[in-house]
Amino acid sequence: MRETLELILLRVSQSEDIDKGELEVASRLIINSVCEGLELSRAGIWLYDETQSLIQCRLLIDKGNDLDSENLALSRADFPHYFEALDYERSIAAHDANTDPATFEFSELYLSPLGITSMLDVPIRHRGKMIGIICCEHQGKARTWHSDEIVFAATLADLYGRAVSANERADYEAKLIHANQTLEKNVRDRTAELESALKTLEAAQDKLVESEKMAALGNLVAGVAHEVNTPLGIALTSVSNCKEELKSIYKDFENESLSEEGFKEFNHICLEGLNLAESSLMRAANLIKDFKQTSADQTSLEEEEIVLDDYIPRILNPLKPMLRKENIALSIDIAPHLFITTCPGVIAQLLTNLISNAQRHAFDGYTLNEKNRVCVIGKKTNNGLSISVSDNGKGIPAELHKKAFEPFYTTARDKGGTGLGLNILYNLVTQKLNGDIALISAPNEGTTITVTIPVD
Incomplete structure (x- = not known):
């Protein structure tokens, strides 16, 4: 070429x-x-x-x-x-x-x-x-x-x-660049949508959690109100009776017909009535005190050192009236000197949720030959501290064990159940306490839920 x-x-x-x-x-x-x-x-x-x-x-x-x-x-x-x-x-x-x-x-x-x-x-x-x-x-x-x-x-x-x-x-x-730009825009738009949806979901979740918490407190209020009415009624009756006796003795005094024997009888009746009123009012005051402690703890997330064998009986005392209405006996067995630094409100809330859950579901439509029982046990383990709540109710089939902690899953939706109780409990244990939760149950053999809390 x-x-x-x-x-x-x-x-x-x-x-x-x-x-x-x-x-x-x-x-x-x-x-x-x-x-x-x-x-x-x-x-x-x-x-x-x-x-x-x-x-x-x-x-x-x-x-x-x-x-x-x-x-x-x-x-x-x-x-x-x-x-x-x-x-x-x-x-x-x-x-x-x-x-x-x-x-x-x-x-x-x-x-x-x-x-x-x-x-x-x-x-x-x-x-x-x-x-x-x-x-x-x-x-x-x-x-x-x-x-x-x-x-x-x-x-x-x-x-x-x-x-x-x-x-x-x-x-x-050029098409690839355009596609990437379009994809990036779509990703940004979709991310913004998802973030917005997530915020909405989180807000809704917070409202539902708060609603469930208030529902548990509502049960406490109803139970405490019912229980307080009894000692207050007794105290009111005793004071009224003392008032009547006082009017009667004063009338005898004015008429100069008051005898030594009559005054001694008046003294005996009033002393007995006032003692009964005092004990009833003290009972009501203690119940309200424990309720205030429980409700205040459930809204506080500040850490402090508590002794479980002293704290748990105190926060469970307001639950007894609620359980008594359902003919459920509550027993508490906490090993002595169980110290833990934690959020007392979380402990109060998880026990309230567990016992309320047992009260709602364990004995619903279930007839026992023995008395309905809920037992709270606390003890030290190799992994820290464990708190378990057991009942002798109808139990949970094995296929539902995994679903029990899922949000919105409930077998009592027709009775107002939200399906959030155990899910809130699961989140409290795993996120707030960094612990583990286990469920053991079988039909007609009751249910035991155990929370294990690590201790340094």
């Missing part, structure tokens, strides 16, 4: 315009190079349609007529011999284009009017498939296409195939 042609090929192959993805720029570079190397004034790029029944001009440079684009198309039906030659996918070197078997069909309509005497068509391949041609058109005296000229044109056609690949790659990268 002549050195001039080699230098042109080297320049084109090294040009950034071939690989930067701008096909229009690469096309003009290649056709201008064809014209330069083959000393032509007219050359173009023609591409097949999808069915290869039509070939259309994508770029035509005609320097003689100062033309650099022209909308032309050739169909297989109009030029069957030309398309048949193209089907071989080899270069067509028509030294005399007017008589060549592949190009003579263009003579009258195309070649003669434009003064084209010789044609060189080289195939453009992309990914191994012929997609079109570079058409080199010589005007003037007919010429013979030399082998190095054919190789030169074919090499430029291959470079056009490379430019097509670069253009596809650039389009793909």
